[in-house]
Amino acid sequence: MDSFTAGMLVEHASLGPGKVIAAKGDMLHVFxxxxxGHAATRIKLDPKRPLLRPAARQSDPWLDHLPPFVLKDGTYQLAHERLTQPQAIGHFKQVFPLGFNDPAYEGNLQTGERHYKVAAHKAFNEAFGGGKAEQLLAEGKVAELTHRLLHIDAKTNLLHPNWDKAPLRDGLKDEQAAERFHRTLFALLALPEPTQSAFEDFVGALDALPAPGSAVATWPVTTVFLYLAQPDRHMFFRPKYTQEAAQRLGYELNYAPHPNWRTYSSLHGFSRLLLEELKPLGARDFIDVQSFIYVTAGGSGYDK
Structure with missing residues (x-):
């Protein structure tokens, strides 16, 4: 009979892939x-009916990132109620029956979920693409960079007017700090994939923006322009909804309130997995993934 240990990935004859959460003698707790549901299944090993075997591959993009389990009434459970991926997709289709091709999802500049974000993405490219950002930086036109960036932000309501927009606007009035902000932002956007050093440089620039009495480096402010510039590479992070969706889907985001690389890289992995899962539903990029996250977290209607 095969030997099983906590953390091992397994295959069940009828239940499919799983992960051993705890192993006590011939009793396994497998998720x-x-x-x-959100509880591990109790399985008593029976050498006469070997329904369980170690998985051929001991790595899985979802099972490798499960949140911690707690022992309650003899059962190992996730701390939050959980949706299976088919359940989450079913919930999304209750709101948008045609998935990401639903006209109500696409919307326009006033309604819906996608169109206004795509418009802001196009505006970002028009304002800064083709080397325009680098040229403005080289010419020292920091105020023009700031003006263009805030004009693009005004096309969306992704940032809260008091908690996010006001501190950012105040902080960017300091031209020296604003120059560092723009330089690190566009350096990060110039990379084919985000790196820890470039991300941390950008967060440091946000932390240095002077806005007395307020924190500029919130997660929404840190991620919004990356997301609008490159929605195929960067994800917008609104902690309330994203954490709730990740908990419901059983993915550990390693969340900390201050922007940091560990959380952002976890968000990136979560978003990539969701995008692959949602492509059959018509998902194209992280704009669609963000909308799915909002609905999965309990949002109804549009993220407007």
Whole structure:
């Protein structure tokens, strides 16, 4: 009979892939993503009916990032209620029956979920693409960079007017700090994939923006322009909804309130996985993933 240890990935004859959460003698506690609920399944090993075997591959993009389990009434459970991926997709289709091709999802500049964000993305490229940002930086036109950036932000309501927009606007009035902000932002955007050093340089520039009494480096401010510039590479992070969705889907975001690389790289991995899962529904980029996250977190209607 095969030997099983906590942390091992396994295959069940009918339940499919799972992860051993605890192993006590011949009693295993195994979490199977295919099963409804948030508890591990108790399985008593029986050499006469070997339904369980170690998985051929000991790595899985979802099972490798499960949140911690707690022992309650003899059962190992996730701390939050959980949706299976089919359940989450079903919930999304209750709101948008045609998925990401639903006209109500696409919307326009006043309604819907996608169109206004795509418009802001196009405006970002028009304002800064083709080397325009680098040229403005080289010419020392920091105020013009700031003006263009805030004009693009005004096309969306992704940032809260008091908690995010006001501190950012105040902080960017300091030209020296604003120059560092723009330089690190566009350096990060110039990379094919985000790196820890470039991300941390950008967060440091946000922290240096002077806005007495307020924190500029919130997660929404840190991620919004990256997202609008490159929605195929960067994700917008609104902690309330994103944490709730990740908990419901059983993915550990390693969240900390101050922007940091560990959380952002976890968000990046979560978003990539969701994008692959949602492509059959018509998902194209992280704009669609963000909308799915909002609905999965309990949002109804549009993120407007």
């Amino acid at each position: 199977f993503p295919s099963r409804n």
